[in-house]
Amino acid sequence: MHQPPGFKDPQYPDFVCRLHKAIYGLKQSPRQLFAKLTTHLQSWGFRHSDADPSLLVYNHNSHLIYFLIYVDDILVTSNNPNLIADLLLHLQHQFQLHNLGTLSYFLGIQAVSTPTGYHLHQTKYALDILNRAGMANCNPVLTPLHAKLSLEKTFLSVFENPEFFRHLVGSLQYLTITRPDIAFVVNKLCQFMHCPMYQHFLALKHLLRYIKGTVDLGLPISGHSSVLHAYVDSDWAGDPSDRKSTTGYCLFLGDTLLSWCVKKQQTVAKSSTEAEYRALSIEATDIIWICRLLADFQFNVDTPTSLYCDNVSAIALAHNPVFHASTKHIEVNYHFIRDCIKSATITILHINSQDQIDDIFTKALPRIRFAGL
Structure with missing residues (x-):
């Protein structure tokens, strides 16, 4: 390899560098x-x-x-x-x-x-994970997480092979690219990767058994409709260890699911209204980004994007530009949703809790409710 500028020896100007490692393997090679x-x-x-x-x-x-x-x-x-x-x-x-x-x-x-x-799917990748876990022939189950299973750290025995747990959970993170149905469970399991307990490993095995029975599931992409709409939800104080809430949202273009997210909120919310209000602002940023990306594909969103939320108080708070006792402690960046409403980028609509499909991203659901989504 030719020497970079500043490293040439005047006495040996024709000397080159001898590589002990391939350029392709260097950290900066992808960037170059x-x-x-x-x-x-x-x-x-x-x-x-x-x-x-x-x-x-x-x-x-x-x-x-x-x-x-x-x-x-x-x-x-x-x-x-x-x-x-x-x-x-x-x-x-x-x-x-x-x-x-x-x-x-x-x-x-x-x-x-x-x-x-x-139809996008990761069947081969999912089968590889099951083989690495030794569960290629396991019995399938109908839900990714048992609705009554507790993942608290208290009074649980430490799992004896944490590296194996981290390897499987890390692999499952990539599977969520085409499997939004397992996003919530993978998010929960990732919170225990530093010190997994045996109960967490049982939850991981339950998830792998669910994947075994749904290995061919994926994302359908169609062009039946071009209407952009989103759903947002929050499970207030859903984590029993730190009482933080979980934000979940998903964005559709017609019948095609474009983006989704499951994320624990950074601070404790004082009420379900506050937790939902923060979730609305987070989803608003994703809607704006998707609209900019669609513009590159000659698809301009001329009408406000419908954002469905099942919390009436959070919707009222988003439409109220006045700061008062219930909002003055909320970080300024979460009030971004009010500007989106004012500029007609987003319109927030109420949806009944029974019709809220975003529940799949915020909580473990019983079998009948999960199958209905």
Whole structure:
């Protein structure tokens, strides 16, 4: 390898560096590859997406190309197939590329074409996890977590193999990319990775048995509707150890689930209204980001996004611009939802608790309720 500037020896200007480790294995290699690749794309007329820097967009004379980069794995699509061929020919002068054809497998995610769109799933990855756990032949169950199972740390025996627990739970985190139904349980188990107890391992085994019976589940993608709507919920003081609440939200484009999140709130909420109010503000930021990302795909959201919440008091608090005793202790950033309502970016609507599909992200549900969602 040629020596970098400042390291050349004047007496031996033609000397080179002897590598003891491949450049590809260095920590900075993905960043350097990304910088070099995007520089070539920008010279061809691409620009970075404002919402996602790993997405580059080419838009010229109604011709569109979308170029998504994850280290050395790339997705390319266009409304003109001839443009993709020209682009790949241009890049092959600088990079060694392999055209794998139509999308079928990307970053462990399998994509199956359907009459209405695509079906994304991680069946192979899920089976690999079950094999590593030694539960490839286990008996399946109907829910990811028993509704009455307590995961408190008190009076529990320490699990004797914490590394094995961390390995499995860490692997399951990636499975949640196409499995929102297990997001809540994985989030709960991740909170005990530093010191797992035997009861936590039993909950992990229960989750793996659920995955065994639903190994083919995934995300359907269709274009039946273009209406953007979201649901938000919060389980007030749901953690018995620190009494913090759990925020859960999901965002749909028609029937297609675009994004979802399960996250414990950073501070203790004094009431269910406060917990739901904080959840509303968190979901508002995600809605704005999705709208910006959709704009890169020539999809402009002209009407306010409907955000459904089952807490009437939180909805009233979001519409009330006056600070009073019940809100003056809440951090200023959570009042962001009021600006979104005022600017008509979001409109908050009430939904009955029985129709709140976001319950799947905030609590362990009984079998009948879980099956209904």
